[in-house]
Amino acid sequence: MTEATMSHAASSPHTPQVFEESPFSIPSKKLAMWLFIMSDIMTLAACFAAYAFLRNATPDWPRPFHSMTTVAVMTFLMLTTCLTMLIGLQAAQAGDKAGAFRWIMITGAGGLVFAGLHIREWMQMMAQGVGLFHNPWGTSAFGAAYYSITGFSLLHIGVGSIALLIVGIRYQGGRYKANDIEIMNLYWQFVSLAWLFIVPAVYLMNMAR
Amino acid sequence: MATAQAQGIKKYVAVYIALVVITAFQFFIGYQNLEGGALIVRMLTFGGIETLLVVFVLMNLSTEKRTFFNFFVFFMLFVLTTMNIIWTDSFRLLVFRLTNTGPS
Numbered sequence: 001m002t003e004a005t006m007s008h009a010a011s012s013p014h015t016p017q018v019f020e021e022s023p024f025s026i027p028s029k030k031l032a033m034w035l036f037i038m039s040d041i042m043t044l045a046a047c048f049a050a051y052a053f054l055r056n057a058t059p060d061w062p063r064p065f066h067s068m069t070t071v072a073v074m075t076f077l078m079l080t081t082c083l084t085m086l087i088g089l090q091a092a093q094a095g096d097k098a099g100a101f102r103w104i105m106i107t108g109a110g111g112l113v114f115a116g117l118h119i120r121e122w123m124q125m126m127a128q129g130v131g132l133f134h135n136p137w138g139t140s141a142f143g144a145a146y147y148s149i150t151g152f153s154l155l156h157i158g159v160g161s162i163a164l165l166i167v168g169i170r171y172q173g174g175r176y177k178a179n180d181i182e183i184m185n186l187y188w189q190f191v192s193l194a195w196l197f198i199v200p201a202v203y204l205m206n207m208a209r
Numbered sequence: 210m211a212t213a214q215a216q217g218i219k220k221y222v223a224v225y226i227a228l229v230v231i232t233a234f235q236f237f238i239g240y241q242n243l244e245g246g247a248l249i250v251r252m253l254t255f256g257g258i259e260t261l262l263v264v265f266v267l268m269n270l271s272t273e274k275r276t277f278f279n280f281f282v283f284f285m286l287f288v289l290t291t292m293n294i295i296w297t298d299s300f301r302l303l304v305f306r307l308t309n310t311g312p313s
């Protein structure tokens with residue numbers, strides 16, 4: 001059999017092609033999002049490790065937070081957007097396009113409100129004199145640690161909110177399907193979980209005595 | 210399909226309420242003026258419960274294939290365990306600062 005004949009046989013539609021079963025059996029877009037989440041967990045873990053290192057090694061670490069009201073509102077808002085995201089996902093999987101679009105828009109709007117509250121919190125800290133390398137209370141590393149960890153969360157939620165709005169509009173237009181909403185749900189639940197770790201580490205453990 | 214959808218949402222609402230309650234507990238503990246290890250242990254315990262609820266239920270990891278489930282869990286446990294390498298040097302630096310010896 002010549003090479004040309006063998007090549008033709010291999011590419012023939014009648015030639016059975018046997019592939020190994022995928023070890024994960026997961027759509028490639030979903031796998032990509034899971035891998036991204038895993039890499040983001042490593043980044044966040046590194047931020048927390050650096051923060052814990054500094055916090056533990058510094059006797060004069062400031063405890064500037066007197067009121068947790070804003071943080072509590074932000075946390076409740078974040079948890080509620082987790083639920084609205086899931087309701088939107090359920091609606092998308094059930095074929096309710098209008099309902100899914102509505103709930104995804106509500107989730108995106110909630111995320112933008114959260115980002116706004118977060119920026120307001122930052123402005124208040126800056127007004128009190130907290131910068132990256134200085135603050136009026138104690139060690140200069142406090143500001144850098146605070147802004148880097150909360151900035152990580154703010155960036156992810158801000159970008160995620162915009163992405164949600166775009167995905168929602170494209171889903172409404174028929175370009176994206178329920179699988180894409182499920183992938184956005186993975187991301188949104190992850191950023192919410194990240195915030196649930198940031199609140200005790202950065203805010204609750206630094207409450208003023 | 211409507212019944213299955215309603216049951217799915219009920220599950221998510223239940224987890225949502227659990228997360229709100231756990232977070233409220235964390236805020237309550239934050240106001241208790243606990244120190245050091247006691248505060249960290251409590252916060253980490255609640256954080257661990259929240260992680261299990263979010264990852265396994267809200268992110269539906271429990272419905273994925275076992276191979277992927279194991280891959281994710283073991284990889285993440287490895288990362289979270291190895292990040293604890295910082296403590297020896299952190300305490301060394303603290304002792305230096307408290308005793309005013311060594312590098313500041």
